[in-house]
């Protein structure tokens with residue numbers, strides 16, 4: 001019952017994005033990145049695509065046994081416009097144009113790979129619920145922010161570094177989407193009592209790019225001396241710091 005409420009809540013959050021792409025594109029491509037058993041895809045297909053004139057749901061998953069099982073289930077159900085690919089997200093064959101990219105608890109930098117795929121293939125909407133983040137915490141180790149404040153205290157202890165690294169990772173993800181022209185909403189997926197991995201980042205593309213947002217992102221990367229996979233792959237580099245006169 002509780003699970004059902006969570007699924008309904010998630011569908012309510014995704015509904016505007018799905019309805020928007022179905023209204024604007026005759027045959028939109030929805031990608032579920034790091035799809036696991038592809039449950040999200042099956043629910044979306046049942047609710048939105050089954051009766052629609054067109055639209056494909058592509059699940060990309062690294063573990064072949066999960067892809068195979070989901071593929072068989074889709075065949076049994078007659079969900080003919082569900083497609084499956086076994087691949088690491090950063091080596092997957094992405095459709096040239098995608099319309100909605102989702103990644104639910106895709107581990108560590110897999111969320112970054114999903115966002116790169118979305119940005120590089122022009123997704124109108126993205127929805128990610130990040131999972132564990134280790135990369136930025138490791139980059140923060142031994143670093144002090146290059147600013148004359150006590151910000152370094154925020155990640156001096158390993159426990160704080162892990163938590164702060166995770167927070168900073170998601171801030172960078174939201175800011176990167178903004179820099180690439182998305183309007184971003186950060187909200188909670190479900191109550192904290194259900195999952196600690198609860199942050200939902202929603203993006204809707206409204207411009208080709210956003211220069212002021214990009215400058216802020218570059219300044220943030222520079223302040224903390226970090227460069228996560230997302231910004232590395234997209235070629236966003238930390239701002240060069242000039243010494244005060």
Ligand SMILES: C[S@@+](CC[C@H](N)C(=O)[O-])C[C@H]1O[C@@H](n2cnc3c(N)ncnc32)[C@H](O)[C@@H]1O
Nearest residue numbers: 034035036061062063087088089104105107110
């Ligand atoms: C925690 S599970 C979540 C599965 C699904 N999204 C869900 O919410 O039920 C994370 C899934 O992402 C897959 N995964 C992790 N990193 C990946 C990568 N780089 N490329 C493709 N799949 C990946 C894992 O194999 C696993 O099935």
